[in-house]
Amino acid sequence: MDDPAMTDQPDRRAAILDAAAAVFFRDGYARARIDDIIAITGGSKRNIYQGFSGKEGLFEALISDRTALVVQAIEEARTDPGALEDRLVQFGDQATQILFSQAMLGILRAIMSAGPDVANDAAGRISTTLTLITTQMARILAESEGTLPPDSRHGLLADQLLSLLRGGLHIELLIGNRSAISDDQRRVHVRAAVNTFLNGYSAGRPTHIGI
Numbered sequence: 001m002d003d004p005a006m007t008d009q010p011d012r013r014a015a016i017l018d019a020a021a022a023v024f025f026r027d028g029y030a031r032a033r034i035d036d037i038i039a040i041t042g043g044s045k046r047n048i049y050q051g052f053s054g055k056e057g058l059f060e061a062l063i064s065d066r067t068a069l070v071v072q073a074i075e076e077a078r079t080d081p082g083a084l085e086d087r088l089v090q091f092g093d094q095a096t097q098i099l100f101s102q103a104m105l106g107i108l109r110a111i112m113s114a115g116p117d118v119a120n121d122a123a124g125r126i127s128t129t130l131t132l133i134t135t136q137m138a139r140i141l142a143e144s145e146g147t148l149p150p151d152s153r154h155g156l157l158a159d160q161l162l163s164l165l166r167g168g169l170h171i172e173l174l175i176g177n178r179s180a181i182s183d184d185q186r187r188v189h190v191r192a193a194v195n196t197f198l199n200g201y202s203a204g205r206p207t208h209i210g211i
Contacts, residue, residue, distance in 0.1 A: 016041050016048070017062050018103070025106030028113035029059060056118055059110060066103050067125050073098060074132045084144040085198055091140060092165050092190040095133050099166060100186060105173055134158040141201075157201065164193035 019040035023032045034048050034055060052058040077094050079087040098104060107126065111119045138154035150158075169189055172178040181189075 013051070014065075016043075016051070016058075017065055020058050020062050021066075021103040021106040023106075024059065024062070024110040025102050029055075029110035029118065030113040032110070034058075059107075059114070059118060059122070062103070063107055063122050063125050066107060067129050070098050070104075070129045071132060074136055077136060079140060084140070085194060087140050087144070088137070088161070088194045088197070089191055091137060092161075092194055093187060095137075095162075096165055096186055096190055098129075098133075099170060100173060100181065102180075108174055130162065134162050137161055157197075161193070161197045164197050165190060167193060 016037065019037045020032075022040065023036045027033075027036070032055060034045050037058070038045060038048065048054075048058065052061055073094065077091060079090045081087075107122060111122045111126070114122065134155060135150075135158070137158035138150035139148070141154045141157055142148050142150040147154075167189065169178070169181065173181070
């Protein structure tokens with residue numbers, strides 16, 4: 001009988017990566033063990049090593065998989081035409097689904113406890129992901145002003161909005177003060193962040209441009 005941990009099966013590979021994300025989220029990189037992942041998924045350590053070359057390879061595969069999903073989601077994200085507030089809330093909801101997911105939080109927790117070689121590569125990929133999010137938000141802001149393409153000011157504003165969207169809630173989830181939040185709680189957080197941002201944004205915009 002085939003070992004249920006064979007990693008050349010897409011569904012099986014996805015299950016292993018989901019389990020790895022849960023273990024990295026719970027234990028960080030240094031304390032995470034292949035045995036704990038196998039306890040969730042079944043299978044054998046031999047096939048985990050054959051498929052991923054150990055814990056470091058498994059972590060790298062998790063990052064590649066999740067960042068690829070983020071790139072796809074951001075590239076496919078389309079906000080409905082309409083009021084700027086509604087567009088930012090819609091995109092903020094999409095972005096926080098990614099940023100507050102257990103997989104992404106698990107990667108960030110693992111980075112904090114991994115060695116420099118592993119952590120530096122992972123941090124670079126996460127930075128690229130955040131840049132994709134702010135680039136899309138900058139475009140939404142520029143479109144609302146009719147000043148495409150976005151310029152450095154829009155990029156700075158998008159960075160500020162991303163900081164509000166992450167906020168203290170993201171830190172609490174990351175360090176474990178909160179185990180999880182509901183979608184309704186996350187959406188309330190997103191709308192509050194967007195409203196706070198727009199209060200400052202409106203004050204700094206030319207008076208002939210409306211939101």
